[in-house]
Amino acid sequence: MVAVAGRGGQAVGILSAYGLRLARKRWRFRAFRKRRELSAVVDRTGRIRGRDLLLFSTLRNERLRLPYFLRYYRELGIDHFLVVDNGSDDGSREYLAQQPDVSLWTTEASYKRARFGVDWLNWLQMRHGHGHWCLVVDPDEFLVYPFCDTRPLRALTDWLDASSIRSFGAMLLDMYPKGPIDAQPYREGQDPFEIAAWFDSGNYTISRNWLYNNLWIQGGPRARMFFADDPARAPALNKIPLVKWHRSYAYVSSTHMLLPRGLNLVYDEWGGEKASGCLLHAKFLHTLTGKAEEELRRGQHYAGSAEYRAYAATLAETRDLWCKWSEKYINWRQLEILGLMSKGNWA
Amino acid sequence: MLCHTALHRAAQVARHLAAQGAPVVIHVDGQVPRPQHERFVRALADLPRIRFCRRFRCEWGTWSLVAATQAAAEMVLAEFPEVSHVYTVSGACLPLRPLAELEAYLARHRGMDFIESVTTEDVGWTVGGLDIERFTLFFPFPWRRRRWLFDRFVTLQRRLRVRRAIPEGVVPHLGSQWWCLTRRTLAAILSDPRRPALDAYFRRVWIPDEAYFQTLARLHSHRIESRSLTLSKFDFQGKPHIFYDDHLQLLRRSDCFVARKIWPEAERLYRAFLAPAGTGPALAEPNPGKIDKVFSRAVERRTKGRPGLYMQSRFPNENWENGKTCAPYSVFEGFCELFEGFEGWLARTAGGRVHGHIFAPGRVEFAGGERVWNGALSDSAALRDYNPRAFLTNLIWNTRGERQCFQFGPADNQAVSWFIATDPNAQISVVSGAWAVPLFRSKANFSELRRTAARLQKVEAGHLEILRSPWTKARVRIWTLADFVENPMEPLQTILDEIVPRGLRRPTEAPRLVDLTGFGRFLQQLRNEGMQPVLMGDFPASDLPAPPLRRPVAARLS
Numbered sequence: 060m061v062a063v064a065g066r067g068g069q070a071v072g073i074l075s076a077y078g079l080r081l082a083r084k085r086w087r088f089r090a091f092r093k094r095r096e097l098s099a100v101v102d103r104t105g106r107i108r109g110r111d112l113l114l115f116s117t118l119r120n121e122r123l124r125l126p127y128f129l130r131y132y133r134e135l136g137i138d139h140f141l142v143v144d145n146g147s148d149d150g151s152r153e154y155l156a157q158q159p160d161v162s163l164w165t166t167e168a169s170y171k172r173a174r175f176g177v178d179w180l181n182w183l184q185m186r187h188g189h190g191h192w193c194l195v196v197d198p199d200e201f202l203v204y205p206f207c208d209t210r211p212l213r214a215l216t217d218w219l220d221a222s223s224i225r226s227f228g229a230m231l232l233d234m235y236p237k238g239p240i241d242a243q244p245y246r247e248g249q250d251p252f253e254i255a256a257w258f259d260s261g262n263y264t265i266s267r268n269w270l271y272n273n274l275w276i277q278g279g280p281r282a283r284m285f286f287a288d289d290p291a292r293a294p295a296l297n298k299i300p301l302v303k304w305h306r307s308y309a310y311v312s313s314t315h316m317l318l319p320r321g322l323n324l325v326y327d328e329w330g331g332e333k334a335s336g337c338l339l340h341a342k343f344l345h346t347l348t349g350k351a352e353e354e355l356r357r358g359q360h361y362a363g364s365a366e367y368r369a370y371a372a373t374l375a376e377t378r379d380l381w382c383k384w385s386e387k388y389i390n391w392r393q394l395e396i397l398g399l400m401s402k403g404n405w406a
Numbered sequence: 407m408l409c410h411t412a413l414h415r416a417a418q419v420a421r422h423l424a425a426q427g428a429p430v431v432i433h434v435d436g437q438v439p440r441p442q443h444e445r446f447v448r449a450l451a452d453l454p455r456i457r458f459c460r461r462f463r464c465e466w467g468t469w470s471l472v473a474a475t476q477a478a479a480e481m482v483l484a485e486f487p488e489v490s491h492v493y494t495v496s497g498a499c500l501p502l503r504p505l506a507e508l509e510a511y512l513a514r515h516r517g518m519d520f521i522e523s524v525t526t527e528d529v530g531w532t533v534g535g536l537d538i539e540r541f542t543l544f545f546p547f548p549w550r551r552r553r554w555l556f557d558r559f560v561t562l563q564r565r566l567r568v569r570r571a572i573p574e575g576v577v578p579h580l581g582s583q584w585w586c587l588t589r590r591t592l593a594a595i596l597s598d599p600r601r602p603a604l605d606a607y608f609r610r611v612w613i614p615d616e617a618y619f620q621t622l623a624r625l626h627s628h629r630i631e632s633r634s635l636t637l638s639k640f641d642f643q644g645k646p647h648i649f650y651d652d653h654l655q656l657l658r659r660s661d662c663f664v665a666r667k668i669w670p671e672a673e674r675l676y677r678a679f680l681a682p683a684g685t686g687p688a689l690a691e692p693n694p695g696k697i698d699k700v701f702s703r704a705v706e707r708r709t710k711g712r713p714g715l716y717m718q719s720r721f722p723n724e725n726w727e728n729g730k731t732c733a734p735y736s737v738f739e740g741f742c743e744l745f746e747g748f749e750g751w752l753a754r755t756a757g758g759r760v761h762g763h764i765f766a767p768g769r770v771e772f773a774g775g776e777r778v779w780n781g782a783l784s785d786s787a788a789l790r791d792y793n794p795r796a797f798l799t800n801l802i803w804n805t806r807g808e809r810q811c812f813q814f815g816p817a818d819n820q821a822v823s824w825f826i827a828t829d830p831n832a833q834i835s836v837v838s839g840a841w842a843v844p845l846f847r848s849k850a851n852f853s854e855l856r857r858t859a860a861r862l863q864k865v866e867a868g869h870l871e872i873l874r875s876p877w878t879k880a881r882v883r884i885w886t887l888a889d890f891v892e893n894p895m896e897p898l899q900t901i902l903d904e905i906v907p908r909g910l911r912r913p914t915e916a917p918r919l920v921d922l923t924g925f926g927r928f929l930q931q932l933r934n935e936g937m938q939p940v941l942m943g944d945f946p947a948s949d950l951p952a953p954p955l956r957r958p959v960a961a962r963l964s
Contacts, residue, residue, distance in 0.1 A: 209652035214669055218648060222641075230718040261781020261804035264793035265716055274721055277792075283784045290792035297718060326721045330728040332711040335719035384782045398715045398803060404641045404708030406701050 075270065083318035086309040089174075090181035096168040097143060097179055100152060103162045104141070104187050111138035112212055114194045115183055117176030119145040120353075121198040123346065125154055126248045128198045133160070135202065136211040137194065141187060143179045145170050162187075171358075177310050188304035192216040195300050195314050196338065199251075202229055202300065203391045204336035205402040218405055220303070226317065227301040228325030229336035232399065233279045234258050234343065234388065235380040241345035251341035257385040258339075259283065260397045263296065273297060273316040273323035280343075280380040285369040294366055298338055299325055334403030337394055343380060408474055409497030410435035410464060412670035413446045416497030420456055422680045426505035429455040429486040433474040436463035457481060467549050471583070471615035472608065479592055493586040498667035499636065500649075500679050508635075508663050512586070519591050519627045522581030522634045523620040536560070540612040541578045542569045549612075573600070573607050581620040584636035584666060587627075594626035595619065637662035637694050639701040642709050647701050651675055660697050661690040714831075716799055730829040731802040736811040736905060737832055740840025740887070744894075745917035749773070749813070754915075756905045758809030764801070765794065765818035780804035787819075794821040802831070809905060815841050816865035827872045832880035835901050838870060839863075839887040839942030843920060846928040856935045866941055886943025894919060 107113065114137045121128075129140065140161040144152045145168075155163045166179065173179050184193055194212075196202060204215055204227070219227060234255040236243060243254045263278035274297050282293035298314045302322060309318050316323050327333050347370065354367045386397070394400045407430055409416040420430045432450075434443050443461075450456045459477045464470045475494060482492050491512050495501075501508075512518075526538040536543075543563045547555040572578065587595075598604065604622065608614045623630060637660055639647040646667050649657060651674040657665055658678075668675055711720045713729025722728070742748040742762070753760040753773070762771030770785040777785050781804030783797070784790075790797040802810060814826075814834075826832045841862045845855050873882045881904070885897055895916065929939050930947040 206650070206652060210650050211671070213671060214650055217669065221645060221648070222643070228718050259782035261800050262783045262789075263717075263800070264796040265718075265721055266793065267721065274718060276718060280782070282789060283778075283782060283786075286789075287784055287786040288788050290789050326717075326719045327708075327711065328721065328723045329726045330711050330722045331709045331720065332707050332715075332717075333719040335717075382778045382782055384778050384780055386782075398712065398717050401711075401717070401719050402704065402707065403719065404704045406647060406704035 079270070079318055079320060082311075083307070083309050086178075086181065086311060086318065087185065087307070090178045090185060090309065093168075093173055093178040094182045094186075096166045096173065097164040097182070098166065100144070100163040100165050101156045101161070102164075103160070104139070106160075107139050107187065107191075109190075111191060112136055112194065112216065113138065113188055113191045114140045114196065115142075115180045115188070116140065116196055116198060117143040117145055117170075117180060118147070118151060118198045119170070120147045120149045120151060122147070122149040122151040122154055123245065123247050124198045124251070124341075125151060127250060128201075129158060129161075130248075131201055132194075135207070136213050141183050143176065143183070145176065175313060177313060181309050184304050184308075185306045189306040191304055192219075193302055193304040195302075195310070199341045200231065200300070200338040201252075201341065202336055202338055203394065203400070204229065205334060205391060205395065205400070205405055207336070207391055215405075216301075216303070224333075225303045226299050226322040226325055227334070227336065228297070228299050229301065229338045230263075230276055230399065231279075231296040231298050231340050232258050232337045232394070233281055233296075233340045235280055235385075236343065237381040237385070238379055240343050240380070241348055243345070245344045245346060251344055252339060252388055255341055255343055256388050257381055258388060260384075260386040260399065263399075264290075265297075268316070268323075270320075271311065271316045271318075271323055272320045273299070274326055275315075281366075283382075284380055285366070285373050292365060299323065300338060301336075332401040332403050334405045335400045337391075337400050339388070407432045407495050407497060407499075408435075408464075408471070408478070409433065409446075410438060412497060413438070413442060414449075415668070415670050415676065417446060417449045418676060418680060419495070419497070419500060420450060421453065423501065423505065424450075424453045424455050427455075428505055429457070429482065429489060431457045431459050431478045431481045431485075433459050433478045434461055435474075436461045455486075457485060465548060465550070467545075467613045469609045469614050472618045475583070475615065475619070476596065480596055483589065483593055483596070490589050491586055492589065492592050493635070493664075494584050495636070495664055496584070496666060498670070499584070499664050500666075500668045500675060501664050502637075502657055502660070502679055503663050511663070515631065517588060517590075518629045518631050519585070519587045519623055520631050520633065520635050521585035521587060521620060521623050521627075523579040523623055523630055523632050524581055526578050526580060536612065537580070538578060539564075540580075540617065541572055543612070544568065544570065544610060545612040570607075570610070573604060575625065576604070576607075576621060577624060578617065579620045579624055580616050581632070582634040582636065582638060583615040583619075584634050584638060584664070585619060585623075586635050587619070587623065591623060591627045595622045598622070598626070635662070635692065636664040636666050637692070637697065638666040639697065641701070642705045647704070649675060653697075654678055656697055656700065660692065660694050662692040662694055714799060714803055716796065716803075729831070730825065731799055731831045733802055733806055733809070734831045734833065735802055735809060736901070737814050737826060737834040738811060739814045739835065740837030741835070742813050743815070743840040743843045744837060744887075744891070744919060746920055748917055751915070751917040752811060756809075756811070756902055758811055758905065759805065761810065761812040763813045763815060763818050764797075765790070765814060765820075765822065767817065767819065770797075771813075791819055791821070794819055795825050798822055798825065811905075816862040816869065817841065820865060820869060823869050823872050827875070827878045827880050827882070830879045830881075833901070833904060834873060834880050834882045835897070836870070836873065836882070836884040837887055837890045838866060838884055839939065840890075841866065842887070842929070842932075842939060842942060843922070843925070846922075846925050847920070852931070852935070856932055856937055859932055859939065860937050863937075863939060863941055870941070886941065888943030888945050891919065891922065 114132055142155055142161055142163050144165045155161050170176055180195060234252055235257055236254045237257055245251055245254060259279045263276055265274050265276050268275055275295055276297040277293040282290055286293040295315050299317060300314045311318055351367045351371045423430050447458060459481045462470045462474045464474060479492055482489055547559055549556045608618045611617055641647055649665055649668050651672050654675060710728050714732025749760045759773050761773045764770050769787050770790055772779045772785055781800060783800055845859055926945045926947050929945050932939050
């Protein structure tokens, strides 16, 4: 990496550029060490072909969601799923192992100490993702991009390739039902957005991280309901889930940011709009109640699971994230009009 | 036809063209591996009118593309004597109309050469600023692979004032490499006695495929129609836009003959346009206007974006926003302190949405005391103060189409002062010192009032300094309290006129000023306590009520 001068007045010197290079090497080494925590259940990676689109995911006890998750992404054109199962005991592992396009690893090791799964996935991507477009999502995140109703994911990645773009940003958009979140139980195979059909359209705040050059986005129903008194702790919503992977890349913190940091420039700084998508987040379903309790017990989540503690507290009280200005989801064009995502110059 | 990837699609198109009676000569890029090439040739072996010409290794922006075109063109002219026009297409092109319609079109424009050919002074599309210099500098380094060297070498030549001589009689023209020339013109270009010299010259021109035929056609053609029959759009980086299945209707309505470039997996497009031709030749003129609009909007979105929008893929640096907010809005400072029920009056008179102090310390005072506003903006002061600027830009963005008015004052969070002052969309009207009126009416402990007054005055003075700075771009009006109460309706009318153009809405009532009897005395008391109230202007210290203050002023409004 050549020393980069930061734009907009904040000079980022050679030293910090070198520091980031070391950081990237450290994360990669860490991922390399953590590889020993993974043991393969089924390794079908031999079937991956040169141009295949790969999806990477870590999960725990998501059996209920898996059928729709796999169907959604198969329909978008994902060719192979590489999944780390973190000690599921609800049949997720057995279900995934049967799928012909899934390679599965399992681990009982600490999610937290693998930096919330990032180390494991960094390793798998280093191993299998090199030269491929890789999508890294959780089982409750559903990618929506411009023209996703008429063009497969491959159309997007081909276009990104042709435009010499290596990474594609997709903000996390929290979806929630109207009424108590456990009023309508989610059934296996169902589209979760039939229930969690609503979202906040215009209460997001953005600031820029001058070291990593990524944007830090917060807001949405979680900030509005759970962190209204302490906004700084509201979860980050910026994500860069789709990257033309190179073995020297590394995710730093979830899929919020990457190194080298040029990959984080998924936004335009001079007034224009780059193409971007959204990750519809089907977190707020009836499954959350049980999950929140379990995660609180395990304490394996970010910031001492503060998020889950806040959910448990607030949901016990109000149980409704919906407000009269909530927007009902229709399609990606709606998100684009609302300014949550953009077609950029893809037409 | 020039091909380098997605050969199965090229084969489909070639077969489609040959089936309609057109001879096709194909050039396959020399970089295509032999087995693939052989499979391609075999796939078309059953069609005698498809030929393959000598292969060149093609690299973008180099002579090899011209050489390939020349070889293919020579082969067409030599082997198909009945051919009257030669049309260059690529493997990613797709014919949108039956060949018969193209033939009819060409017959109607007899002897015309369709080739986009524009002088270097007039082209607007060259990316990177190289136009005439394409012809006068040397380009030994490939742009795609050795960008840095390429750029340095250009800079060096500019500094050294290197200039290649352009051959005599040649006037550099640029244009699309997808042309349709008559046999006569093409033959004349290819059999020009000076061709070896011209070829040697163009070999060192940058991107000669966009210049060679376009320039030489000017020497040999009788009638040039300077446009391409191929629909091909370029984005802001000079890279062709790609067509997908969802463009089907757009392409059909365009009435263009050939479109470029098509995504190889756009199955629906290939199936629709390569279907056997239906009825007899239609005579429609190509009309790419609609597609032009779609793509030029895309370019604009990528380069300018939507003003006032801050989002995950548009986060402009300061002063590059192209519109800090997305719509005009009004900021009122000191008005609701001075008029009774000002917010309600303003909403009735000017329309739009009138909020209270949305930057108030306790909570966001949305209109009507709402807890949540458009876009699910929360009234939590903590959320707002976490990023006040984003709060404001969100509010304005979320309420597009409805003018927002809000109150502001020295007791509020001042973090957006600079932002609104430098925003041309802001209309800021200030009655300075009006914050003292509620203090005056509050009858609270005087020493506390005095402290509050001193604090508010300091804050407002700072704010006014910002509004008066040379960087301010907002529409700012400032009156002192004393000046304002002397004649309140005229300033109000001016502000209203700006919000609602005159004549649209007639105010039927005037707002009521609060009772200021004794205000002068109050100020004097502050002075006596050692504070110096200055922002109110000159108020008489006497207790005399100023008569015009309490007179209803409806007459002036009508």
